[in-house]
Amino acid sequence: MTHTPTSRRSFLKTSAAVTGGLMLGFNLPGTLGQAMAAGTVHTPNAWVHIADNNVITLLSARSEMGQGVYTSMPMLIAEELHVDISQIKVAAAPPDAVYVNALLGAQITGGSTSVRDGWLKLRVAGAQVREMLITAAAARWAVDRDLIRADKGMVYGPKGLKSTYGELAEAAARMPVPEKPPMKDPKDFKIVGKRTKRVDTPAKVNGTAEFGIDVKLPGMVYASLAQCPVIGGKVKSFDGAKAKASAGVIDVVQINDGVAVVANSWWQAKKARDLLTIQWDEGAGAALSDASVIDGTRQALKTGKVLEITKPQGDVAAALKGAAKVVEAEYVIPMQAHAPLEPMNFTAHVQGNKALLIGPTQFQQGAQGAVAGALGLKPEDVTLQTTFLGGGFGRRLELDFIVQAAQISKAVNKPVKLLWTREDDMTHDFYRPVGVNQLKAGLDASGKPVALHFKVASQSVTQRAFGLPKDTMDPFMAEAAVAGYNIANTQHDLVIHDTGVRVGYWRAVSHNMNAFANESFMDELAKAAGKDPYEYRMSLLAGKPRFAHVLKLAADKAGWGKPLAKGRALGIALMEGYDTYMAQVAEVSLNDSGEVQVHRVTVAADMGHMVNPDTVEAQLQSSIIFGMGAALKHQITMTAGRVQETNYHNFQPVRMNETPKIDIVLVKSTEKPGGIGEPATAVVAPAIANAVAKLTGKRVRRLPITAEALKQTAVA
Structure with a gap:
């Protein structure tokens, strides 16, 4: 593997905190984005974010679908940052070129590449942040940086001088980015290579982990989509009167892939969908066996x-x-079908020329670009937040269900959660x-x-x-x-x-x-x-x-x-x-x-x-x-x-x-x-x-x- 050194200019263009905690080119997920806007979280590079209260967050460029990247990726950062893995929180990275998987050429989780791609990249990122913190401390204390060391979230200097990473983070984010920071010899690793309990297990056990199927937004409605029984077939005509008259139904809308029933609950949408009368043009696929x-x-x-x-x-x-x-x-x-435990689903809220997408995907850039293309938006106006994936196996590299959710949301002008049935999932796979x-x-x-x-x-x-x-x-x-x-x-x-x-x-x-x-x-x-x-x-x-x-x-x-x-x-x-x-x-x-x-x-x-x-x-x-x-x-x-x-x-x-x-x-x-x-x-x-x-x-x-x-x- 090779590493291309990153210039200060390219870091600024993609990820640096300049003033007031602003982060250029990103829509950060949830509370992390709010903290950035408030100026209480600072970003020495695109992966590591340090809050004033000394909370360190790794933006994981790879989706967590059970394979453990929310543990292995922070282990690589923690090793070089000289902190315990328990001191690092993980959030899903937004779509951005800086997070491209070098082995696949896109921001993709797949091909057993997460560790192979991140092995050097994330260790370098951790080492860069460590060195920038030390440089910031040296400047603050007016001492030789060779007299300073970083360990367990603290920076120590001579004569009892010390500061937390959080206290130095804002100043560190303004320091020059070392292109070739000193890195540990693998024989000195204290974290990498050691058996480590998964950091996402407690949330998955206590139910606080958010999968796509768990997402809720204010005013959200639910959609169930009828698709042609032959993949690739299109709607010739449909009668949605009975479905539209059903309890809880808000609307019945046609999109490229079929007819969606939108209702106040998913079960209402699914039951009403069963009342649709649809004439299909099955296309050439009807001849296949x-x-x-x-x-x-x-x-x-x-x-x-x-x-x-x-x-x-x-x-x-x-x-x-x-x-x-x-x-x-x-x-x-x-x-073979992928058959993940969590059926295909995504939540979308399209308002004017902006779109918010939340759900399980292995291909962030693809999702952003596909929705932008389908709705006639600029990619930068499409915000994507990745949840946990209830299985991927390659199925969630595809973008069909994400575009469907966005098209339905645009049609009804409401936040919509599209959820496929198990039968939809099995019969409309790639x-x-x-x-x-x-x-x-x-x-x-x-x-x-x-x-x-x-x-x-x-x-x-x-x-x-x-x-x-x-x-x-x-x-x-x-x-x-x-x-x-x-x-x-x-x-x-x-x-x-x-x-x-x-x-x-x-x-x-x-x-x-x-x-x-x-x-x-x-x-x-x-x-x-x-x-x-x-x-x-x-x-x-x-x-x-x-x-x-x-x-x-x-x-x-x-x-x-x-x-x-x-x-x-x-x-x-x-x-x-x-x-x-x-x-x-x-x-x-x-x-x-x-x-x-x-x-x-x-x-x-x-x-x-x-x-x-x-x-x-x-x-x-x-x-x-x-x-x-x-x-x-x-x-x-x-x-x-x-x-x-x-x-x-x-x-x-x-x-x-x-x-x-x-x-x-x-x-x-x-x-x-x-x-x-x-x-x-x-x-x-x-x-x-x-x-x-x-x-x-x-x-x-x-x-x-x-x-x-x-x-x-x-x-x-």
Whole structure:
């Protein structure tokens, strides 16, 4: 990672307190904004704000959706600011260019980038503030700054001189910003790398944490939106008379995406919505089915434009021709819904040429810009406040529900909370796209792979969401396509195929399809070679120490090669994702109904320097359980363009009694931080698939691995 020093001018333009606590270019959230206006909070830089009463606030540029950034981000600040994390409060940052995620190019929370992006940036910010406080103290006391130290919210000088950070904050905010402040050597860290309790847990336990669904504004009304059962369809005509005559209903309004009923309570709005009579123009989407989507994606591998994921190595065709044995397989993953616990919602208040938006989003700049564009406003006239997110997984990168809330508010001239039903949420998602992987390998007489041809076809989310030009390589489709194994002759191809389905980024994105294919295929190669899957992998990892280390750690911890209880088997998988190296071993059996039971998952992870090991473990547990749902239960099916899964009864989460024991081995490392919020989601599916194949002799190459899928699969 690199750090571009920030000039005093650029700090002033974006974030500095000049006089009276004013902050240029920002609309700060809640009481923090009021304090700034009153001149009692001062901002040495865009992230750290210090009040006269010595309260320190971090403006978090990343949304908190359960992944722990409201703890890890202040830990980075606290380390260099020489304060305990308990002395730092957290508020969500407003939309602003200074908060752009350098790894994603926008103010986005996703891609397991929060720590990777903030690792240097926030430590520098904390160190800058510390040095500016010391400089301010030196000026106030007229002493050499080398005689001054900062610690635990106090600045100490010679002869008993001392001041709180708050007492020095206004003066510090006027000091020159040091471009390269002295920073701690990681070996001297007192906070970073230590297990730390999450700072947001008390509020979530006592109910004071504000999620989007909790937002209330004076005079607020509620909206329920009827959308076409086929995504992309439009209203041809509607009759809202019965709905408008219902108790509590304020208005019935048509917007781009459907017909909204606005009422004094959400239940009144929802009940009245059920009385609407709407004629829909269903559009081209009405011809879609999940089978046609998969078949079309498979056909694209034959007819579509081939893009090189990486430059081919050696001569694959010749090596395949001369191989002692050739192995081929196809792997398919279906569409998936994000299905967060908190359905889509947002609160908007549009008044004239101003708009206030409050709610859960992973994409602040996008929300501000989309609403400005939809309403014909200037972006700076759209104020956005981010609440806690009741799950994101990529769904809240989308902006549809935010624009809808703003359009409804403008139509009724009142503050409006739009709340989707669970059924709205399940049937109007931006679904994880179908993936079809076809792999072909040649083995020599000893069973060693001498050639590998990897092909994948899927849909580009980046084309839809960010306008990536057609026939341009989408790196978010190629994640984990190139596995870490040493194979002399390799070719990796990608075909982008637009299925007509509205697709979105889903936790771990294309790692899911590519790791499932690569790691399932590696087991198939081991079987063809007559080798143990673990030993086979290890033989292909010469010169790959981080891969080999986590593989060995996971295998040893899981007891690979030792006797298991009757009716159980182990499967192993390995992947690098978001600069994190990870191996997992799944222990499975079949129950009396023929369903896969996962008893234990062992994971070894090397993600470089960890900020909070406690959160790392929680993220691994969360990702494994999330990935198990996709591996064993979940898929989105579609008939005549209509999504068939509507709620948790037919899209069942992994329940507590289905959750395996999860053993975690964390590698201590001084490497740069990797991401941890997503990779485990992708590794657990092939680990389970490999265990099931070992147990049953049946290789299920299409997820999910259900009892019915096993019945229909022949022994390999």
